[in-house]
Amino acid sequence: MSDPILRLEGIHTDIAQYHILHGVDLEVPRGAVTMLLGRNGVGKTTTLRTVIGHWQARAGRILFDGAEITGAKTPDRARMGIGYVPEDMGIFSDLTVEENMTLAAATGPLDPARRDRIFEAFPPLRTFWRSPAGTLSGGQKQMLTIARAMAEERRLYLIDEPTKGLAPAIVSTMAGALRDLKRQGASILLVEQNFAVAKALGDYAAVMDDGRIVWAGEMQELATDAGLQERLMGLSMEAQ
Template identity: 60%
Template sequence: MAEPLLTLEGVHTHIGQYHILQGVDLALPKGGMTVLLGRNGAGKTTTLRTIMGLWKPSRGTVSFAGRPIGGLPTPDIAQAGIAYVPETMAVFADLTVAENMVLAARSGPVDPARLDWIFGLFPALKKFWQFPAGVLSGGQKQMLAIARAIAEPRTLILIDEPTKGIAPAIIEAMITAFAELKRETTILLVEQNFRFAASLGDHVAVMDDGRIVHRGAMADLARDEALQQRLLGLSLDTHQ
């Protein structure tokens, strides 16, 4: 088996007095998309934030490309090749779409060929290129947040609930974009929309009470309604 791109071994994370992650073990293969599922409060967002260095693990190890990164400053983790798209999107509303993209590029202006590729994924960004990001719809802001994360090639992208509050038509467009994006880079996706996750995910890990309780192929979970019900309290047929 190929060496995992990212591993978490026995990771515990405390936020104040709260013990959120309680021994997370996760091995993320290189390439494709791994989906992190679980009920609200299971620890999914805390897992992403711990990987990104926004929360420091109180115990355990986080390794990326064979290098320990647990507890490193967030800028160092980003420099190693990891990008993070938070649930809040965190775009600069008063800046134009173009200015948002300039700020995201660490090495200077975005390469024109790469920008054309990003416009192919998210055509609305080209249309609103010189508009303030604050005038974009929620779905368009999400597209901008993802585009900023890929302004330069990244080895791993962490994306937190990209479909939350997004119109169905935008979600369909995002499925097409993500299918293309995961050919270029490895994605760890937190998502509540099971149909979206099942249509794109290659691998799946399910969290409950701060631990990983299931790992496997996304296709296997999508086919097994009883397992969905046991792990998530839902089924693909009823949860959109």
């Protein structure tokens, strides 16, 4: 990987008195989907939040498109072209879908062409454009969460468990939207527990355990090697 869009070098992150990341080394290839996998509680969400700047790394370096951003504030990282989709959605329930999208387009009005691409990816958002976001179903709220990150051009998307708890039809819609993002040239770092989704979407994978990356390589290699899955994650994920 000669020119990754994101590189983490020896990242250590603490939350209160807890040492969560223990020297994370990770490279995210440009224009591809990289799956960040592992059991619950091993540091995947903390890794994403450290990249976007919600938590500051205590040691190590973060390089985005060749520039060090380790000490940068979250708004500055967003302006550089990093979008973050949290697991807890983070939408404004009392505002309409349109108002949520308007707030997400921080540099100016939402571009109509971009809005139409979002409608193509997530048709329910067109239907409920003027409705309060709090009235949406769980799957529709997750669509809005991802759409908010798409409100402006992003070079890197950090997405935390977008399909968790969703019906298969909604999962399929999500997967299609993420494929479209990749076709448009975006790079994606995606935390996902659904191995079928990871296998279908991922170009590369990195597996975490105890706050470290313990394996990294092509998703196809992990997806076709049940023994490797069991060794890294304690179970054959082909059964998932």
